Amino acid sequence: MSSYPFNSSFTKQYRQEQFVSFCADEKPVQNIVISTYSRITDAEINTIGRSLNQQLLDNAIIHRLLTKLTQKDSFDVDRLSAFVQETHEELSNHASAEPFTAQYYSHLLELLTSFDELVNEFSANGQELLIGNLNACYSDESGFAVNQSVDSEEIATMHRIIEDYLYQIGEYYQYFHMLLQKETENEENKSRILVMSQVAYYLDTLITCTEKMIINMEVTLDMLLEWETALQNRESQELFN
Incomplete structure (x- = not known):
């Protein structure tokens, strides 16, 4: 069976380049540093951090x-x-x-x-x-x-x-x-x-x-x-x- 690849110039118009960012806000909670990638309150971060800290240590x-x-x-x-x-x-x-x-x-x-x-x-x-x-x-x-x-x-x-x-x-x-x-x-x-x-x-x-x-x-x-x-x-x- 023969193949017919798409022409690159044809497919290029549908391609959108997305930049991946690893930047995040960092919040230290006791012995843990939590990186946040979405909206989250300080109170929620502290609650999560204390819970994780208790389990890990x-x-x-x-x-x-x-x-x-x-x-x-x-x-x-x-x-x-x-x-x-x-x-x-x-x-x-x-x-x-x-x-x-x-x-x-x-x-x-x-x-x-x-x-x-x-x-x-x-x-x-x-x-x-x-x-x-x-x-x-x-x-x-x-x-x-x-x-x-x-x-x-x-x-x-x-x-x-x-x-x-x-x-x-x-x-x-x-x-x-x-x-x-x-x-x-x-x-x-x-x-x-x-x-x-x-x-x-x-x-x-x-x-x-x-x-x-x-x-x-x-x-x-x-x-x-x-x-x-x-x-x-x-x-x-x-x-x-």
Whole structure:
């Protein structure tokens, strides 16, 4: 079949040249710059920008974590550390006053010193580190500072760090329970009931404070896992889009 192409001079009269323009008004909204190609009000831009910013930077879960860590968890950690130090001082006084039980008290004092070091290490290298990382990712609506993004691997790393501290603190928690059980059994010895009841009181309170800290850590791990899973799903979608 033969073809009869149109004459270029004939088709040229129907051709209209259109210039494509990429110019647009740019409106910064927190960490996002929105380019507008049609009429849109500033209020609408701000609404869209805040909504996108919340989704892209995971502000909701970051805010939940920061609120929990700074308003509850930090207080519980400080209270536990203060009680450990108070107990250490009281048992030191008992050890000085009762030379026959000084060896037993010495074991408890070494245990408390070691536990207090672990709690302080967790506070500085676990909880405070997590708070610092969260603040670096959080976008405050009142400012335009560009904060860093985070991926699922970084969240997984923080999860492993907190989980490791949880395991170590849990070991002390179980040992405190064992000591308390021995104290309770020894209460049958009336000649030592006064000393043992004092130690039992400190151990019981220590267990309660430690348990509260453990629960806080477990909730933090659940929230980090939730965030990590959401990021992994998002990253998976980005690979195919």
